[in-house]
Amino acid sequence: MISTQAWADAQVLWDFQQMGHELRPCSVAIGLGSHDLGVADVTADLYHRGLTPLIVFTGATSRTTREAMPEGEAQHYRERALELGVPADAILVETQARNTGENIALSRALLEEHGVPVVSALLVSKPYEERRSYATACKIWPNVNWVSASASMTFVEYVDSIQDARLVIDMLVGAQQRLMVYPEQGFLISQEIPQPAIEAFERLRAEGFTTRLIPGRVS
Structure with missing residues (x-):
């Protein structure tokens, strides 16, 4: 749930x-x-x-x-x-x-x-x-x-198309983490990340949406 x-x-x-x-x-x-x-x-x-x-x-x-x-x-x-x-x-x-x-x-x-x-x-x-x-x-x-x-879809429409809400949210959390940590590793350019996105990421991680996270990273 x-x-x-x-x-x-x-x-x-x-x-x-x-x-x-x-x-x-x-x-x-x-x-x-x-x-x-x-x-x-x-x-x-x-x-x-x-x-x-x-x-x-x-x-x-x-x-x-x-x-x-x-x-x-x-x-x-x-x-x-x-x-x-x-x-x-x-x-x-x-x-x-x-x-x-x-x-x-x-x-x-x-x-x-x-x-x-x-x-x-x-x-x-x-x-x-x-x-x-x-x-x-x-x-x-x-x-x-x-x-x-990308496909012009709402979040709900995309989840419906994939038929796996937890997978999609796990992917969202994983993508967000990479936006936060990969610039320091030289993998992508740095971008400003708004505080609401950081807070949403932290709550989702705490709730267990972690299968796509980079192991060993706290952010």
């Missing part, structure tokens, strides 16, 4: 972790691998809307996806995009990345290998991963104009 306070705190983190960028045409769209095929749906939609001529799907597998996506996240995303009518020659696949930093670094290497000039990029993630993905991309590939994109 998830408490009313936990739902409210999760909403605070959900709202903070989205960037609210206005979508615009970009050199490429990079779909970040995860358990959520909705990322592939959003990326395909961006292509069909004429906002990008090229897609990169990036991702190996994780403990969350190894059973559901045995061929790798990027490959499953590609298959989904093909089902949605994106032509095969508009998709590149990067299959080795196991974290967001590798997603960006290996996608950059793949695009350079194919001679694709990149001035701007649509960074497609799960809704609650927008801010962390953006901060990582700005750190790893700083000379690109990044535009964050």
Whole structure:
């Protein structure tokens, strides 16, 4: 049973972790691998809307996806995009990345290998991963104009789509912790974090939403 306070705190983190960028045409769209095929749906939609001529799907597998996506996240995303009518020659696949930093670094290497000039990029993630993905991309590939994109859904709609509220809140808490501790480790750019988000994170952690936290960290 998830408490009313936990739902409210999760909403605070959900709202903070989205960037609210206005979508615009970009050199490429990079779909970040995860358990959520909705990322592939959003990326395909961006292509069909004429906002990008090229897609990169990036991702190996994780403990969350190894059973559901045995061929790798990027490959499953590609298959989904093909089902949605994106032509095969508009998709590149990067299959080795196991974290967001590798997603960006290996996608950059793949695009350079194919001679694709990149001035701007649509960074497609799960809704609650927008801010962390953006901060990582700005750190790893700083000379690109990044535009964050994700499914246009409310928190409740997203939980309903995943059918696992505790997993989603655990993911929100994990993403928030990384926004707080990764800048000092050089993994992403530092951003101002409002006090309500910090307090929401602390309450959720105290209530046991801890499966996605970095072990051994107090913040």
